[in-house]
Amino acid sequence: MAYQKVEVKKPLPLIVLPYISVIAFFGLWEMAVRTGFIPDTLLAAPSTVVQTFVDKLSNINPDGATLGQHAWTSIQEAFIGYGLSLLVGIPLGLFMGWFKVVEGLCRPIFELIRPIPPIAWIPLTVFWFGIGLTGKVFIIWIAGIVPCVINSWVGVRMTNPTLIQMARTYGASDWQIFKQLCIPSALPMVFGALQLALTYCWTNLVGAELLAADSGLGYLITMGGRVARPDIIVLGMICVGISGAIIGFIIDEIEKKLLAGIRR
């Protein structure tokens, strides 16, 4: 059934409202710093941040790398860790949802690890891997795997029990039911995990870089603090926000494409 899309025109004030709020936000911020209402040692004005942004595109001082290099470090770490957490977490969760043996073996350990904030692993990872890429990937992997396992697991558990009975009346084996019924049923939940895990990964990446790193966006923020440069701190924060949003958007698009492909 194809429904004709009905275009609903928004009234003009509703369209301009978001722009007004953004302009007002940055305007007030700029004013507050310019007039000295907030001292520039505590917060940088948006215009200063833009200057720093342009400067940091090519200047490696004072933190040892350009903005692009920091962003690349973070994105690299995030994607390796994220990818590994999907690769391990989703199959593990799916198996835990259907096979009682896997659930019995893995659940206690998973429940033990789950409540530990991933950042708490940092001191150990520094012992194990130093402050390079591997340690961060490990932290991100831990962070991302939790939502992957939980969503896939719950997704399989929510498979309609009457559908399972139906499949049994057709002589389907446990493995056939798992493959042809439970996994397709769980897919919407698994896709939910893609976004959720990304958010977890990105947040914990920056956290990990704040504490143990020699480059990356989180490291940039820390260094901004050490050299008392609020403009660098704010720049780092904005970059983390914007890159997170962009990655989220890309994953969202991939998810839509995948779902459409599966529906077809």
Add this chain to the structure above:
Amino acid sequence: MNYECGCDPKLKIHCDNVSKTFIQKGNQEVPVIRNVSLDVMENEFLVVCGPGQCGKSTLLKIIAGLEIPDTGFVTLDGQPITGPGPDRGMVFQSYMLFAWKTVRDNVELGLKLRNVPANERHEIAQHYIDMVGLQGFENHYPHQLSGGMKQRVGIARAYANAPTVMLLDEPFGQLDAQTRMFMQKETARIWEQEKRTVIFVTNNIDEALFLADRIVLMEGKLPGTVKTEYVVDLPRPRDHISEALLKLRKEITDNTELVL
């Protein structure tokens, strides 16, 4: 293929003193059916009729092998039933189609599970899709179909698996009155076309009278027991409001305190 009804009927299914009790949370025992004995002949259209919550669906699930009785046993062709099998095809009230598969793929489910080669599978599926009148909808997805059409897919899927027994669990319970009557006519037509042993569960006495060779009435409270049976010896195709059918309906209603 064509058996003349009545001459030398062969026993197909035999339920012997079947009882089932479910344990609810809090260890509360709920007896669902008690001491149900039932014989079904080959190619007979048996309707198990009773109000909601009388254990009739549980009885059907036991015959399907999805539930195991606490006491008693069920045999199919003399062999005890120990679990579900392709010799029994089940049609569910809520259709139970794979939402992510087309009509054809849904109908092919049982064949695919048994590794029937693709071209043979298509041929069989097409035969039953045509039989239930869904030609032209092979590549549609369930969400594009009406309730009646979805249940046709469910019926075609069960038939395609070549069961000798069809188990229908209130298959038209979710349909509107008009579609329901139409589906009853279709069911009668399909059964005449491809004779199978049918056990059809319903709470609707008119549906039972329209379809059945024999009606088994179940008591309206738990645990369910067989109250009485009626042989419906009326010519087919039947008419819902023919005098003979209405007369039998009145007789059944007068002889039972059940609200039918």
